[in-house]
Amino acid sequence: MVERTKKDIVNAFNRLIAKTDFDQITAKLIAQEAGISKATFYRYFKDKYEVMNYNYKDLLDRYVNLESCNNYRDLFYNLFYTARKEWRYLRYAFNSTGVNSFQNYIFEYSKEMAERITKENRNGSGFTPEEELQCDVFCNGISYMYKNWIFGKYPITADEAADSLYAIMPETLKYYWFTNKGTVAENPS
Numbered sequence: 001m002v003e004r005t006k007k008d009i010v011n012a013f014n015r016l017i018a019k020t021d022f023d024q025i026t027a028k029l030i031a032q033e034a035g036i037s038k039a040t041f042y043r044y045f046k047d048k049y050e051v052m053n054y055n056y057k058d059l060l061d062r063y064v065n066l067e068s069c070n071n072y073r074d075l076f077y078n079l080f081y082t083a084r085k086e087w088r089y090l091r092y093a094f095n096s097t098g099v100n101s102f103q104n105y106i107f108e109y110s111k112e113m114a115e116r117i118t119k120e121n122r123n124g125s126g127f128t129p130e131e132e133l134q135c136d137v138f139c140n141g142i143s144y145m146y147k148n149w150i151f152g153k154y155p156i157t158a159d160e161a162a163d164s165l166y167a168i169m170p171e172t173l174k175y176y177w178f179t180n181k182g183t184v185a186e187n188p189s
Helices: 002-017 027-034 038-044 048-064 072-085 087-094 102-121 129-150 158-168
Strands: none
Touching: 002 027, 002 038, 002 048, 002 087, 027 038, 027 048, 048 072, 048 102, 072 087, 072 129, 072 158, 087 102, 087 129, 102 129, 129 158
C-alpha cells in the first residue's frame, strides 16, 4: 500500500507536469490528481520539489542497475533517449528555479552517484581532491548541457549527445563502473 500510494503521487505529478508549468503545480493539485488527501501527500513527500527529484533519482537508479548499463556512456545514452521521449515533462521540470531546482538536483545526485560508484570500486576509498574538483565541474556541466539539449540548443541525436558527454568525462572517473559481471572496467591508461 505504501509503495502504491507513493507511485500514485509520482504518476499524478508526471501527468500534471507533462502539461503544466512547474510553478503552477501545488501539493494540493498533486493530491487531487492522485485521488488522495493533502495530508496523505505530506506523509510521503515534503513538497513538489521532492516528488520531481524523486522521479529523477528513481530513473537514474533504474538505469544504473540495468544489465545492459555497463559504463557511463550507456547511462548517458539512456538519459538522452528518455529525454527525447519525455521532452515536454523535462522542459517543465527545468523551469523550476532556486536551490531546489531540477537542474541543481541533477548536479547533486549525479555527483552522489559518481562518488558511490567510485567508492564501490575502490574498496570504500572516495575521490582524490583533484577528482572531486573534476566531478564537480563535470556534473554541473551535465545539468546545463542536458537542459540545453532538451531545449534544442544542440541539434544532435541522443547517441551523439551521449558520445559527446562521454568524450569529455574526466578519464580518471570513466573506468570506475561496476559492470554486470562484477568487475571494474580497466583504466585505459
